[in-house]
Amino acid sequence: MPGFLDYFLSVNFAIGAGITLALTLLSMIIGIVGGLVLALIKVSGNRALQVPTDLYIWLFRGTPILLQLVFIFNALPQMGMRFTAFTSAVIALSLNESAYMAEIIRAGIDSVDKGQRSAARVLGLRDAQIMRHVVLPQAMRLIIPPTGNQFIGMLKMSALASVIAVQDLLLRAQRIASANFDYIDTLIAAAAWYLILTTIFTYGQRTLERRMDVTKRKRPELSATVGEAR
Amino acid sequence: MNQHSTNDKILGLSNIKKNYGSVTVLDDISFEQANGEAVVIVGSSGSGKSTLLRCIAGLEDIDEGTIVFDGKTVTAAKDSRYALSGEIGMVFQSFNLFAHLTVIENITLAPRLVRKTVRKEAEERAKDLLEQVGLSEKVHSYPGELSGGQSQRVAIARALAMDPKLILFDEATSALDPELTREVLDVMQGIIQGGMTVTIVTHEMSFARKAADRMVFMEHGKIVEQGATEELFTHPRHERTARFLNQISA
Numbered sequence: 069m070p071g072f073l074d075y076f077l078s079v080n081f082a083i084g085a086g087i088t089l090a091l092t093l094l095s096m097i098i099g100i101v102g103g104l105v106l107a108l109i110k111v112s113g114n115r116a117l118q119v120p121t122d123l124y125i126w127l128f129r130g131t132p133i134l135l136q137l138v139f140i141f142n143a144l145p146q147m148g149m150r151f152t153a154f155t156s157a158v159i160a161l162s163l164n165e166s167a168y169m170a171e172i173i174r175a176g177i178d179s180v181d182k183g184q185r186s187a188a189r190v191l192g193l194r195d196a197q198i199m200r201h202v203v204l205p206q207a208m209r210l211i212i213p214p215t216g217n218q219f220i221g222m223l224k225m226s227a228l229a230s231v232i233a234v235q236d237l238l239l240r241a242q243r244i245a246s247a248n249f250d251y252i253d254t255l256i257a258a259a260a261w262y263l264i265l266t267t268i269f270t271y272g273q274r275t276l277e278r279r280m281d282v283t284k285r286k287r288p289e290l291s292a293t294v295g296e297a298r
Numbered sequence: 299m300n301q302h303s304t305n306d307k308i309l310g311l312s313n314i315k316k317n318y319g320s321v322t323v324l325d326d327i328s329f330e331q332a333n334g335e336a337v338v339i340v341g342s343s344g345s346g347k348s349t350l351l352r353c354i355a356g357l358e359d360i361d362e363g364t365i366v367f368d369g370k371t372v373t374a375a376k377d378s379r380y381a382l383s384g385e386i387g388m389v390f391q392s393f394n395l396f397a398h399l400t401v402i403e404n405i406t407l408a409p410r411l412v413r414k415t416v417r418k419e420a421e422e423r424a425k426d427l428l429e430q431v432g433l434s435e436k437v438h439s440y441p442g443e444l445s446g447g448q449s450q451r452v453a454i455a456r457a458l459a460m461d462p463k464l465i466l467f468d469e470a471t472s473a474l475d476p477e478l479t480r481e482v483l484d485v486m487q488g489i490i491q492g493g494m495t496v497t498i499v500t501h502e503m504s505f506a507r508k509a510a511d512r513m514v515f516m517e518h519g520k521i522v523e524q525g526a527t528e529e530l531f532t533h534p535r536h537e538r539t540a541r542f543l544n545q546i547s548a
Contacts, residue, residue, distance in 0.1 A: 187394035187453075190355050191408035191460060192384030195376065201407060205398045 069250065075241070075257035084237035085261040091154070091226040091236060092265075095161035096219055102162060103169025108199070110174050121170075128167035134228055136160045141232040157229035165222065172214045176207035209280050216273030220266050227262075237261055308333045308464060308495055309354070314363035316346075316353065316519075323349050324360065325519040331464075331497065331512075336490045338498045338506040338527070341516035342542065347499040348391075350516075351466045354497065355388045368463055384412050387457030387465040391472050393449040395441040395456070401428070402437045405456045413460070420459070427455040431485050447478030451485050458489070465489070467498040503546045507531055515539045 075081055106125065109117045128136065141156040151159065180203050188198040230239035241258035245251045309331040316324035323346045331337050339347045352358045354365055356372050356379045365372040370381055396404050405424035409415040415423075428434050431451040441449055450470055457465050467486065471479040483505050490496055490509050500506055506513060507527055514524040515536075523530065523539045534540040 181394070183390060183392050183394035184396060186352075186357050187388070187390065187396070187456075188408075189357060189379060190384070190386065190388040191456070192380070192382060192412040193408060194380060197411050201411065202396055206396075 069248065070253070072253040072257050072260075075244065075254050076260055080240055080244070081237065081257055081261060084235065084240035084258070085265065087154070087235055088223065088226050088237045088261075089265060091157055091161065091229060091234065092219070092223045094158050095165055095226070096222050098158070098162035099165025099169050099218075099222075100215070102166030103171075103173050106166060106170035107173035107177060110170065111177050125167045125170055128164050133160065133164050133225060134231065136164055137228055137232060153229070153232050153234045156232060157226070157234045161222065161226060161229070165218065168218060169215070172218070173207070173211055176209075176211035177203055179210045180206045212276055212280055213273070216269070216276070219269050219273070223265055223269060224262065306333050307331070308368055309497070310364075310366045311354070312364050312366075314350075314353065314360050314365065316349065316358070316360045316362075323519050324353070327363070327519075327521055329514060329521065329524060331495065333463075334493050334495055335512060336496050336498070336510045337512045337514060338500060338510035339514045339516060340500070340503070340506060340542070340546075341522075345516040346519040347516055348468050351388070351468045351497065351499055355386055355466055356382060357388075384408055384460040385463050387460055387462035389450065389453050389457055389465065389467045389470045391469040393441070393446070393453045393473075395444075395449055395453055397441050400438050400440055401433070401444075401452050404441070404452060405459045408456070409459050424455070424459060427458050428452075430458075430488070431455050432481070445478060446474045447481045450474065450482045454482075454485055454489070464495045464497065467496060467500065469499055469501070471500065471502060501546070503543070515542060517542070 070078075106121050109121045137157065137160040140151065140160045141153060144151070144156075184202050184206065185198055188202045193201070226236060227238040230236055230242065233239065237258050241254040245254040307330050311330070312328045314324050314327040315322065325346075327346075327350060329337075339350065341347050349358065353360050354367070354372065356374050359374040367382070367386060370378070372378055372382065372386075395401075396407065399407065402421060402424050405427060406415075406417070406420040409420040409423070410417060425434070425437065428437060431454055433448060433451055433455070436444060436448060436452070441452070444452065454465075454470075470486065471482050474482065479502070483502060486496070486498070487505075487509055498506070498510065510527045512524065513527045513530045515522045515530065515534075515538075517538060523534065523536045525535075530539065531543060534543060
C-alpha cells in the first residue's frame with residue numbers, strides 16, 4: 069500500500085494542488101477587481117449606486133459561502149444558468165471575496181489624509197486622477213496586509229469547492245481514501261500541499277509589505293518635528 | 299511692496315455667506331483683488347479666514363454670493379474645478395505634500411497630468427523652482443525626509459509649477475517651529491516681489507506689514523475693516539481692529 073510520500077509526490081495530488089491554486093488566484097484577482105469597483109462606488113458619494121452596493125455586501129457577507137457555492141452550482145441551473153463546477157466555484161468565491169475586499173479597500177482609501185485630496189484638487193487634477201495617482205498608491209500600505217490574509221484564507225476556503233465536485237486537492241485526497249481507507253496518509257499529504265502553498269503566500273505577503281513600508285513613506289506631518297536635516 | 303503692472307481685477311467676492319449647520323462662518327464677505335496685488339487676511343482663530351480661502355480655492359461651497367476669478371465663477375462643483383485647472387494655487391498649513399512621491403514627482407505631477415507638459419520639460423522647470431526655493435539638493439527626497447520648513451518650500455514650488463494667476467497661503471507657517479518660519483516667509487516675500495498675486499492668511503503681523511499691499515481684518519465671519527496695510531496699522535478706523543492689532547503685537 070502506498071504511503072504519505074507516494075501520495076504527496078503523485079501527479080494526482082500535484083494536479084489537485086494546481087487546481088486549488090488556480091481557483092485561489094482566479095477568485096482573488098476577480099475578487100480584488102470587484103472589491104475595488106465596489107469600494108470606489110462607496111467613496112464616490114453616488115447615492116443611486118450606493119444602495120445596490122450596500123445590499124450586495126450585506127448579502128454576501130451575511131450568508132455562508134457554502135450556501136452561495138451550492139446555490140450557484142445547483143439552484144442557478146434551475147433558472148437556466150448552467151456553469152461547470154470549476155466556474156461555479158470561481159464565481160461563488162470571487163463574488164463573496166468582492167464583498168470583503170470592498171471593505172478592506174474602502175478602509176485603505178479612508179485612511180489617506182483628506183489634505184492629500186485637497187492639494188490635488190487645487191492643482192487641477194480630476195477626481196479619477198486623484199484616486200489613481202494620489203489616493204490609491206497611499207492606500208496600498210493599508211490594503212496589502214489584510215489582502216495577504218485574504219489570499220491565505222481563500223486558499224483554504226477553496227477546499228469548499230470539493231463539495232460541488234471540483235477536482236481540487238481535498239477532493240482527490242478524499243476519493244483515494246474512500247477507496248483504500250488510508251485517511252491518515254492521504255489527508256496528511258493534502259495538508260502538506262496546503263502548507264506549502266500558504267507558506268509561499270505568507271512569504272510573498274511579507275516581502276510585499278516590506279517593500280511598501282520603507283522609511284521614505286513616512287507621513288509628511290511627522291517631518292515637522294524632525295527638525296532641520298541639513 | 300510691488301508695483302501693479304496692470305490694475306485689472308483678478309478676484310471678486312460679493313456678498314458671500316456660508317453656514318455650517320446653524321453656524322454662520324462667513325457673513326456677507328465682499329472684496330476685490332487686483333492683478334499683482336498682495337492681500338493679507340488677519341483675524342483671530344475661528345474668524346473664518348481659512349474657510350474663506352478654501353471657498354476661493356473651490357474646495358468648499360458657499361451658500362450665497364459669488365466668487366469670480368479671472369472671469370470664471372468658482373464653486374466646489376466638478377465642472378468649476380476642472381475649468382480652473384490649477385490656475386489658483388494653494389499652500390496649506392499642513393503642507394499636504396504627496397507622501398508617496400519624491401520632491402520632483404510632487405512638483406511635476408500636476409503639470410504632467412493637467413497641463414500635459416512632457417516629463418523632461420516639467421522636470422527642468424521643477425529643478426529651476428527648487429533652486430528658487432533653495433532646495434536643489436532635495437530633488438529626489440521623499441516628504442518624510444524633509445523638515446517642516448523644507449516641506450513647505452517644496453509645497454510652494456509645487457504651487458508655482460502650475461504658473462497660477464493667484465496663490466492662496468493658508469497659515470503657511472503656523473505648523474512650523476519659529477526657527478523654520480523665517481525660511482518660508484523669505485520665499486513668500488520673494489514670490490510677492492516677483493509680482494505674483496497672493497492672498498495670505500497669517501498670524502505673522504510683521505511679515506504682513508512688510509509684504510502686503512492691502513489688509514483685510516475679519517472677526518466672527520465678517521470683514522470688519524479693509525484697506526492699505528500701513529493705513530490699517532497706523533490708523534485703524536474700528537476699535538476692534540485696533541484692539542486686535544494691539545493684542546497681536548503685544
